Structures are given as structure tokens and as C-alpha cells.
Amino acid sequence: MSLAATTPALPTTGPVPASEEVRGRAPQQGAGPSRPRVLSIAGTDPTGGAGIQADLKAFAAHGAYGMAVTTALVAQNTHGVRSVHVPGAEFLTEQLDAVSDDVVIDAVKIGMVADEANARVIATWLGRVRPPFVVLDPVMVATSGHRLLDEGAEQAVRDLVALADLVTPNLPELAVLLGEPAATTWPDALAQARRLHAASGAVVLLKGGHLTGEESPDALVGPDGVTTFSAPRVDTVHTHGTGCSLSAAVAALRPRRDDWVGAVRDAKTWLTGALRAGGVLAVGTGHGPVDHLAHLPTLGLRAFSEEAWERIAGWREAVEGMGFVRALADGSLAAEDFGFYLAQDAAYLAEYARVLSRASLLAPTPEARQFFAGAAVESLEVEQALHRDWLGEHAGMDRGAVEDVDPSPVTAAYTNHLHAASNGSYAETVAALLPCYRLYAHIGDVLVRRAGDLRGHLYARWIALYGDPSFAEATRTACAFADEAARWVSPAERERMLRAFELSAMHEYLFFEQGLVRPGWPVPPVGRQAAQV
Ligand SMILES: Nc1ncnc2c1ncn2[C@@H]1O[C@H](COP(=O)(O)OP(=O)(O)OP(=O)(O)O)[C@@H](O)[C@H]1O
Numbered sequence: 001m002s003l004a005a006t007t008p009a010l011p012t013t014g015p016v017p018a019s020e021e022v023r024g025r026a027p028q029q030g031a032g033p034s035r036p037r038v039l040s041i042a043g044t045d046p047t048g049g050a051g052i053q054a055d056l057k058a059f060a061a062h063g064a065y066g067m068a069v070t071t072a073l074v075a076q077n078t079h080g081v082r083s084v085h086v087p088g089a090e091f092l093t094e095q096l097d098a099v100s101d102d103v104v105i106d107a108v109k110i111g112m113v114a115d116e117a118n119a120r121v122i123a124t125w126l127g128r129v130r131p132p133f134v135v136l137d138p139v140m141v142a143t144s145g146h147r148l149l150d151e152g153a154e155q156a157v158r159d160l161v162a163l164a165d166l167v168t169p170n171l172p173e174l175a176v177l178l179g180e181p182a183a184t185t186w187p188d189a190l191a192q193a194r195r196l197h198a199a200s201g202a203v204v205l206l207k208g209g210h211l212t213g214e215e216s217p218d219a220l221v222g223p224d225g226v227t228t229f230s231a232p233r234v235d236t237v238h239t240h241g242t243g244c245s246l247s248a249a250v251a252a253l254r255p256r257r258d259d260w261v262g263a264v265r266d267a268k269t270w271l272t273g274a275l276r277a278g279g280v281l282a283v284g285t286g287h288g289p290v291d292h293l294a295h296l297p298t299l300g301l302r303a304f305s306e307e308a309w310e311r312i313a314g315w316r317e318a319v320e321g322m323g324f325v326r327a328l329a330d331g332s333l334a335a336e337d338f339g340f341y342l343a344q345d346a347a348y349l350a351e352y353a354r355v356l357s358r359a360s361l362l363a364p365t366p367e368a369r370q371f372f373a374g375a376a377v378e379s380l381e382v383e384q385a386l387h388r389d390w391l392g393e394h395a396g397m398d399r400g401a402v403e404d405v406d407p408s409p410v411t412a413a414y415t416n417h418l419h420a421a422s423n424g425s426y427a428e429t430v431a432a433l434l435p436c437y438r439l440y441a442h443i444g445d446v447l448v449r450r451a452g453d454l455r456g457h458l459y460a461r462w463i464a465l466y467g468d469p470s471f472a473e474a475t476r477t478a479c480a481f482a483d484e485a486a487r488w489v490s491p492a493e494r495e496r497m498l499r500a501f502e503l504s505a506m507h508e509y510l511f512f513e514q515g516l517v518r519p520g521w522p523v524p525p526v527g528r529q530a531a532q533v
């Protein structure tokens, strides 16, 4: 999202915040409340995409404490509105007073008011209880075409606009508020928004969702001019409740931002992500909702390492069944093939250690930093040295040649993937590193099982190393760190983690495979027949 034209910050309009003293109580001392307390005054949507239900999700998504007063009960779903029940002005007053007699309200968002009597109640309440930030979404007609505001109540909503700090009309609503025909171009809509601001004093957030084009622009029009917010138009039919969600997000953000520009910029960035993720929510068969929580970790998901392990079931089976692993288990693997494999493993571990170091650098806790730094040292010092000793002393390779061995294209592709993942987040880095632990520990088990009695086995020491309980323990720790990292990422990042894990598993397969299939690649010199290793 870019700011196409930026003007200086719009000042906060509206009278002085309601303080606790106004309500006859001692002001709070010390630290302020941990979250903004934000109220939605709106209608309902039992399918959860619009109205109060959407507002509460948008509040929560922005870390606000959400409250809600109901103007109307709406029987609706993703296809449209079936009927509307308005409990009435008296009950609305009781709800509003019940909240404001008890709770300090840091911001209020007003959506569907339903009828003139409700609008008048809200206007009276605002005159008495004036939250510091008042956002009005002048809901009139649902996307489905159903009226959500009585005909004849339009003047009452115009009066509410004059009491609001921010009003968020779409193009048809803007036209109704001005008593003019709807604008069909963005410049015409901006001119109308200027007129509404001049007539009402409220800052206008003009929404361009109803236009067509590559972008879905919005604009703040206030005393200091126009600030345009441009975001890519998401190709989706799931736009139910976007207006509700945007205005609620702005109300939730405003107490923690310096001005409306800051609040709208962040709310719009969030909404674009929520629109992108809405398609896979699978709520209803009509115009579905956006995913209000697209950016948040999902606490209910399974452990990452379990889900990832299941995802690679195919690769796992393929590795278990491959000729290289079978030959290693029954001892029939040619020394030359084993030598090539070990030399590539040494080349791989040198890079693997660098990515482990990067994981240590990115790790959020001392325990994780220590684990990955330790693993990097181990990779470099122990495993590489072991490989060199084995190759030099047992597999008959020249020690210098092993140290200099170039990574094969397969090895290079694997380590390039690891380095690329480590340019992402800590979570992605750990996810990419994990298959090396997990698959090796697994293959170690498979080898130990298949080889049976290791006495006299040509590759006994190697098999014993990977079947070692301490390696299994390190694998469990690495999984635990990956699971912990995954708890705090958004669904999109979790998907990147899974993809990184899956790609590493695929590279593991190819890495084993090159032990037997390596057409035309430079093979390090292997002189003598391997002694038992
Ligand atoms: N397809 C889209 N891609 C990106 N942003 C969109 C899209 N559709 C709407 N928006 C954005 O969603 C917000 C709401 O815009 P819109 O003009 O649709 O308001 P609305 O008609 O009041 O919404 P609602 O659908 O809830 O009635 C604006 O920020 C708008 O730019």
C-alpha cells in the first residue's frame, strides 16, 4: 500500500475526552488501561461477517477491548437480508446507558442505526457521553441491495454526521448524505467528500470499493486537504462487511495513533490482508466475509512438527524405499558411492552450520539461541571432522580432496534453499532446518531396524551414529523450538513454514539419491577399497 498523496496530519476533531471525573469517580492513577475500550453501536449479522460481529472481530484483531450495543437484529447471511427486528429506541437507550454508566469508552464506532428513532437516541447519548473518538459508518443499503435504514431516516443520519469525528461513506452513501446523484469517477467522489466535510465539519473517509480498476483507493478529506490511501484491488467476491470492518478497525486504532491518517493507513493494510485471506474461510455460498484474523497466530492449530511430518508422508516413504538407503542398510553400498555421499554431506554441513548460526541469531529466547549456536558448532567441528576422518582413514579418499570438495548441484540447491529460507523469519528458518534432523533421525531408525545385528556390517559406525539416542533428543528439541515459533505466526507465515519444511524434505530425498545417481558430476577421487567403517 502506498500513500499516493500525503498532506500533513489531520487534527483530531471532537471535544475533550470524557474523563472518569465527569462520571463522578476518582481518576485512575498510574498506568492507563492495557487496551483501548471500544464500543460498536450497530446491527447484527448472525453469520458473523458484518455488523456487530464483524466489529468485535476487528476490535480484537487490533488489540482493543470490544463492546457492543445492538440497534437491530438482522436475519441475514452471505446471500442477503431476510428480515430486520428493531428492539426500539427505549431499549437502545438502556443498553447505551448500561455501558457508559460503568465503562470509560475510548472510541465508538456507529454502524447500522436502522431507523430515525434510534438515530435520535444515539445523537442524544453522544451529547451526554462524548467518547474521544466517534466514527460513523452511515450504513444505508447492504451490498445485497437490502435497505438497512428506513426511508425517511436519512436526515437523522445527516444530523449524526455532524456529531461524528470521522464519517466513512461509500459512494452511494456519500451521495445520499449530500442529496446528490452518486459519483461515478474518483475525482467527482473527492469533490463530494470535500462538500460533505465543509457542510458537517466531520473528517470524511471516502471509500472507493465500489469503483473498478486495479486499485481500491480510499481518501481522508479533512481541514488540511486530502490524503489518499491506495491498495491493490483484491480479486474476490468475499467483500461482505468490508465497510463495517474498516470503520471498526479505524476506531480501534485511533486511540493509539497520533491522527486519523495513522489509524486509516494501518486499518487499510490490515483489511487488504483480510480480504486476501477471506476466500479460504469457506463461510457461506454467497458473498462471504473477510478473515479478520488473517494476521494473527491461530492458537487452536496442531503442533507444527506433527502437521509438517504428515505433509511429507510421500517423501518419507520415497526415502525409505530408495536404493541408496536399502544398500546402506544391507551393507551392499559401493564404497565409492558412500564416499561421494560423505563428501557431499561434509560440504552440506558447512553451509548447514551457517544457517543454524543464523537461526541462533534470529532466535527469540536464550534457550533457542544456545541450542542453535551449539548445533552449528557441532555441525562444523564434530560432524565434519568425523566425515573427514572416515573419508581419509576408512573410505580411502584423500583428506585434502575431501576438504576442497565442491558441492554438487543437488547439494548446492539444498543449501541455497536453506539460505533463502533464512532470509525470512526465524520461524521459516527453523522450519527449513528441521527435516535434516527429523528425516535423519527417522532414517537412522529405519537403518538400525533393517540392518539388524551391526557386527561385521560395513557401515556399522555410520548407522549407529544416526540411530544414536542423543541425535533423537536433539531432534525432539529442534521440533519443540519449531512448534513454539509456529504458535506465534500468522496462517500465511505458517504456510511458508510448511512449504520450507516440505522443500527441505524434497532436497533430503534428492541428496540421498545423488549417492547412486549423479550423471556427469565431478566425483572426488576414491582410491582404495573401503575398509569397514
Ligand atoms: N476488492 C477489494 N479489494 C481491496 N479493497 C477493497 C475491495 N473491496 C472493497 N475494498 C475496500 O474495503 C473498504 C470498504 O469499501 P466499500 O467501498 O466496499 O465500502 P462499503 O460499501 O461500505 O462496504 P460494505 O461491503 O461493508 O458495505 C474500503 O477500504 C475499500 O477500499
Ligand SMILES: Cc1ncc(COP(=O)(O)O)c(N)n1
Residues within 6 Å of the ligand: 042, 043, 044, 045, 050, 051, 052, 074, 076, 111, 112, 139, 141, 142, 143, 144, 148, 239, 240, 241, 242, 243, 244
Ligand atoms: C448489521 C449490518 N450492518 C452493515 C451491513 C453492511 O455490510 P454489507 O454491505 O457488506 O452487507 C450489513 N449487511 N449488516
